[in-house]
Amino acid sequence: MPTKDIAAIILAAGKGTRMKSPLPKVLHEVAGWSLLRHAMSAALALKPVRVMTVVGENMEAVQAEARAVYSDVECVVQEKQLGTGHAVRQAMPKLKTFKGTVLVLYADTPLIRPETLKKLVASLEKQKAAVAVLGFEAGDAAEYGRLVTEGGNLLEIVEHKDATAEQRALTLCNSGVMAISGAKATELLGALTNKNAKGEYYLTDVVKIARGKDYGYTWVRAEEAEVLGVNSQAERAAAETRMQEHMRREAMAGGVMLVAPETVFFAADTKLATGVKVEPYVVFGVGVKVEAGVEIRAFSHITGAHIRKNAVVGPFARLRPGADIGEDAKIGNFVEIKQAKLHKGVKASHLTYIGDAEIGAESNLGAGTVTCNYDGYNKHRTEIGAEVFIGSNTSLVAPVKIGDGAIVGAGSTITKDVDPDARAINKMPQENTPGRGGAIRKLQEKKAGAKGKNYL
Numbered sequence: 543m544p545t546k547d548i549a550a551i552i553l554a555a556g557k558g559t560r561m562k563s564p565l566p567k568v569l570h571e572v573a574g575w576s577l578l579r580h581a582m583s584a585a586l587a588l589k590p591v592r593v594m595t596v597v598g599e600n601m602e603a604v605q606a607e608a609r610a611v612y613s614d615v616e617c618v619v620q621e622k623q624l625g626t627g628h629a630v631r632q633a634m635p636k637l638k639t640f641k642g643t644v645l646v647l648y649a650d651t652p653l654i655r656p657e658t659l660k661k662l663v664a665s666l667e668k669q670k671a672a673v674a675v676l677g678f679e680a681g682d683a684a685e686y687g688r689l690v691t692e693g694g695n696l697l698e699i700v701e702h703k704d705a706t707a708e709q710r711a712l713t714l715c716n717s718g719v720m721a722i723s724g725a726k727a728t729e730l731l732g733a734l735t736n737k738n739a740k741g742e743y744y745l746t747d748v749v750k751i752a753r754g755k756d757y758g759y760t761w762v763r764a765e766e767a768e769v770l771g772v773n774s775q776a777e778r779a780a781a782e783t784r785m786q787e788h789m790r791r792e793a794m795a796g797g798v799m800l801v802a803p804e805t806v807f808f809a810a811d812t813k814l815a816t817g818v819k820v821e822p823y824v825v826f827g828v829g830v831k832v833e834a835g836v837e838i839r840a841f842s843h844i845t846g847a848h849i850r851k852n853a854v855v856g857p858f859a860r861l862r863p864g865a866d867i868g869e870d871a872k873i874g875n876f877v878e879i880k881q882a883k884l885h886k887g888v889k890a891s892h893l894t895y896i897g898d899a900e901i902g903a904e905s906n907l908g909a910g911t912v913t914c915n916y917d918g919y920n921k922h923r924t925e926i927g928a929e930v931f932i933g934s935n936t937s938l939v940a941p942v943k944i945g946d947g948a949i950v951g952a953g954s955t956i957t958k959d960v961d962p963d964a965r966a967i968n969k970m971p972q973e974n975t976p977g978r979g980g981a982i983r984k985l986q987e988k989k990a991g992a993k994g995k996n997y998l
Contacts, residue, residue, distance in 0.1 A: 546667060547642030549592035549724065550585035551633045554578055554604055554649035555620040560774045566604050568649040570778055573785045574809030574828040577772055578604065580652035582611045583810075585645065587656030588663065592640070594633045595649070596620050625742030626718065627734040634731055640724040643667070646745065647719045650772045652781050654719065654764075662762045663721050671758035672726040673748050675699065676719035678766045686715035687746055689761060696761045698753065699746035703739035716746055717769035726757060785810070809845075821857070829863065847879075850886075868903070881921075882913075885928070897921075902928030902946065910935035927962065 558567020568578040575583075578595070585593065594616045595608040605617045618632045630646055637644065643663050647654060658676065666674035675696060677689045685702040688709050699716050700709050722730065730748040738744060752759045772778045789808040790800060797816035800806050805822040812826045815834040824838050827845025832838070836849050839856030846863030849855060853871045862880030867873060871884050874891035882896045885903040890896060894907050898915040900923070901907070911932050913924040922940035926932070930944050933952030944950065945962030954968040 546663075547640075547724075548588050548590040548645055548663060549594065549637055549640055549642060550582075550588070550590040550645045550647070551594045551596065551630055552578070552581050552585060552608075552647055552649050553596050553626060553629050554581075554608070555596050555598040555601070555623065555629055556650065557598060557623070558650075558773065561778075562775070566601060567772070568604055569607060570772070572652045572772070572778060572781045572810075573789065573807075574826075575652070575811075576607055577652050577778075578607055578649040579611050580810065581647055581649045581654065582608065582615070584654045584656050584659060585647060586612060588645070588659055590645070591642070592616065592637070594618055594636065596629045596632055598623065625736065625740070626745035627731060627743035627747065630745055631731050631734075631743070634728050637724060638728060640727075642724045644722045644724050644727045645720075646722065648771065651717070651719070651769055652772065653768050653770055653784060655768055658762075658764050658768060659719070662719065665760050665762050666721040666723065669758055669760045671760045672723045672730065672752045672755075673757070673759040674721040675746075675749060675759075675761040676717040676764050676769065677714055677761050678717055678764045678769050680713050680715045680766055683710070683713050683715055687718075688712040689714040689716055691761075696749065696759060698750045699744075701738065701740070701744055701746060717764060718745070718771075719764075719769065720745065720748075722748065726752070730757075824856075833869075896924075898940065899924040899926065901926045902930065904928060905930040905932070907932045908934035908936065908952065912937050914939045 554568045556567055561567050561570060569576045572580065593612055596618050597604045599619060599621055608615045608617055616636060620629050620632045643666060645659065645663060662674050662676050680686055687699050687701045688705055689699055690697045690709060691714065730751050733751045734743045734747055736743050749759050767784055770781055772781050786807055790803045790806065793814055794800055798814045799819040802822035806820050807825045809826050809828040811828055813831045815832060817834045818832050819837045821838065821840040823841045825843045829846035830844050832849045833851045835852040837854045842856035842859040844861040847861040847865035849867045850869040852869055853867045855873045858875040859873050860878040864881035865879040866883040868885045868888055870887045872889045872891060876892055877890050877894045879896045882899040884901045887904040888901045890907040893909045894911045895913060897913050898921050899913045905926055905928060914937050915921050924938050924940045925943045927944060927946035929947050931949045933950055935953045936950050937955045939957045942956055943959045945960055947963040948960045949965045950956060951967035954966060956966055956968060960966040
């Protein structure tokens, strides 16, 4: 673990025009998290004393996301897009007296690992260097900047547009991620110029500047997949694929049974305990925790839910934020639950909606049960006690309470509280009129005329 204080600067000012989307690039999601959240979370794992995000003009939404990730983040606006070095410069006035390590990373690299950042910072400290650069061997170097080395030692970083043909043949590339000594950062960044093919202030030039001043500099190697940048929808999809593959491997290594791994999709914060079984085509949104022994059956979609030990969910179940499924509970097909706590052993086996409710232990909700929680203006709660039986096709009009041990007859519309151990039935009496069905049919056939029986 690094020994010096760290100030993390996350560059998030890029417009992302190649995304062809009204949404700022860094707010696009991979595994349910924004690109910005991924990068900030990696930096936060190093426990920095300062976290700064450089954003562009009119990027209030990006600032809001940064604050949602870390409330103490300092947002700095880069009014003109004059290069990566210029972007970092915008943050430096706030770090004039900072003597620790300045860590610079990019908000569009969602796969960067905290372990790699720690390795980079540790290298800077160990070498007592002014600059440490994160490089990688590229399968297709394309337009990446190149790391020029000699005997394994870094000489300089050359941007693609400024590189010679010989330099472009190199496959050791610059990820853009960098650690800079806080004691030297203002000096090095202040010496940047824009005398290059793009007319921009390259952050990468600090290596050449440090070399000219006889300051130490070094580099660390990362895996190419880890520093994958996202600049287009295709690259976002590629990052999603890589992250999902990684999370599936991690889940199975931890004792989770994925029947068809390639069909299961996780959020970045999904937590599955050992012994969980997940059938095909299950999607986890953010904020899901699943305890040991749970079985999640096919085609279920789960977001913001806590599923407790040995519960069964699905197939075709929809758990929305605030769903708390108790131990040994059974949530069957075409059941939707949101903002509801179901205690131990509750059964809702099919065709049921439970919203803004609490269901006591061992209660049973028949097919077609609906908690009518919304009156067009406000949400209201339904409270069902323990060992309650709710008959099929029942509407519970909230706010309403059903006492322990009560029985509600099928087809009822319950608008008043039901006492414990009471039976509640609220439905129109059935009326059978002999011959009326045949008369109606004849009338309809007459109306149908040439259209025939299919008209019915």
